[in-house]
Amino acid sequence: MASASQSPVSSSPFQPHWNLYPRTYVVPKISFPLLDHLDGDLTKDVWKDVPFSDVFDDIRGATDSPAEDRPNPQCRTRFKAVWDETHLYIGAILQSDFETQAHFTERNAPIFQKDSDFEVFVDMFGSCHHYKELEVNAINTPWNLMLDKPYDDGGVEHSGRIAKPGDDLYYEVEHQKTATKVISGKLNDPKNPATWSIEVALSYRDLLAHVKGKEHFVVRPGSMLRINFSRVEKQGAMNWTWQPQIVWDPHRRRYAGYVAMHLPDSWGYFVLGDQHHARENNPNDLVAPKDPSWPGRLAAMNIYYAQKAYSQQNGGTYATTVTELIDLVDAIILEPFRVEINLTKEGYVANLAGNPDGSIVTVRQDRLLSIAQIDQVTISTG
Incomplete structure (x- = not known):
């Protein structure tokens, strides 16, 4: 994806477009070898000066979300992110005032169907094709998959869940690490709701796998990628996301929110920043660099x-x-x-x-x- 540009001038004829720009997080660079210290604990010094994201809200956005589906203050979900030359790191905290389900232990099990989970969706070039998805439950069971294109466009899952090495539908990561930690409460106990944290190390090599034109992605300050995060609870009855899934609805003639994560054109942006971004910049600032396209x-x-x-x-x-x-x-x-x-x-x-x-x-x-x-x-x- 092209490098970031400065924020547009308000008198631009493209101002209506910029008014619809999705959330952006400027990711600080680190020199600390976080890959070797991943344990799910966000109190490590490397995270200390890294600001949290905006709090997750219902997937449909404020306009289209029923009030009862929006999280209360006791159910906050937020993340932090940093990067180095090999990996993109995500750290998140999931608070809860209801039971946290965590049962699946087999890798690539369909976690969302039963367990509470944290999900990451990444489209390195914003092409809406060959994007990657990771789901992790509170006991650190991951499910990795790739979508050749969105389900609504005839796309299918590529993963180790449905295919074996060598099969056309096989996809597996080779350089990823994940770790979780229960901060308070107890898993699978309705009387003692659990708050848990997670650390994820996403390898650029894994994220770029099977993507044409991957040689154009350069890991450096200013590089951008499309990304979104989801928290799914109660067998999919609750979907809370960082960036709401809002797209143009030609029938209602307005931009509307949907309970559908596989709308990659609606995801937010990560901009790789310098090391100083951790201390000096608000990663959610409205003047963050924007994608010129x-x-x-x-x-x-x-x-x-x-x-x-x-x-x-x-x-x-x-x-x-x-x-x-x-x-x-x-x-x-x-x-x-x-x-x-x-x-x-x-x-x-x-x-x-x-x-x-x-x-x-x-x-x-x-x-x-x-x-x-x-x-x-x-x-x-x-």
Whole structure:
């Protein structure tokens, strides 16, 4: 993904796009060998000056969430993050005033179906394809999987749960570490709710596995990636996330929240920072660096959701012009762009020119997003 840019000027014609920019966390760099000291304890000195994220809320966001589904102050979930040359590290604390379930002990078991869990979703290039998911319960049982594309686009799980080494659907991590710790209370005890913490070391090599164009990702200050976090409780009845899952709804003609984590275009951003970010910067600050391709990404996904609705209304066919989609798009978001739609055997390819950074944004019927500079050198692909 492209390096970060400074925050846009408020008079920009792209201000409506920036107003919809997702949450951002600036990740401080560390020199401490955290990989060798992972134990689930966030009181270590390496975490001391690293600020917490915003508190998780219902997955649908404040506008669309029923009041009873939003966490109370006794059920806070927050994370911290740091990075070095080989790994991205996440540390989180999950508070609770109800029973914390932790039963699965076999690696790659479907934890979310029964246990309380902490989930991480990472899309290194923001392509919406070949993104990675990690779920961990309170007794440190992990489930790693890769989605070749979102389920709604015909994607399937790739993991050691459903396939063996050598099979097409096999995916496994090689350099990841996780650790958990019960801070208070007791697991599986409704009378003594547990608060627990987790540390995760995510290897860039694992995160980039099976991703085309991975040579374009450089681990350095300013590099960006798309990411989100979820806490699932009570067999999926509760879904609390860092960044709400909000996307364009062409039927309601507004941006709406959904109980669906597999909307990678709605995830937040991590920006790799310098070591000084831990002490001097608020990682959740509104002036944090932003992805210069964001306006084009947002507009491209507007086309994607409109085309999906159009296809459902027209027997599986796709529109060839924005005019045909006029009742299904956000005209303000598309206004700055020149849109070209070409039908293909599989569906369509839409190219959007006019992004403030000069890039061309492309989206397909299967949600694949790619970003190319004017010289046609692709810097973000699936």
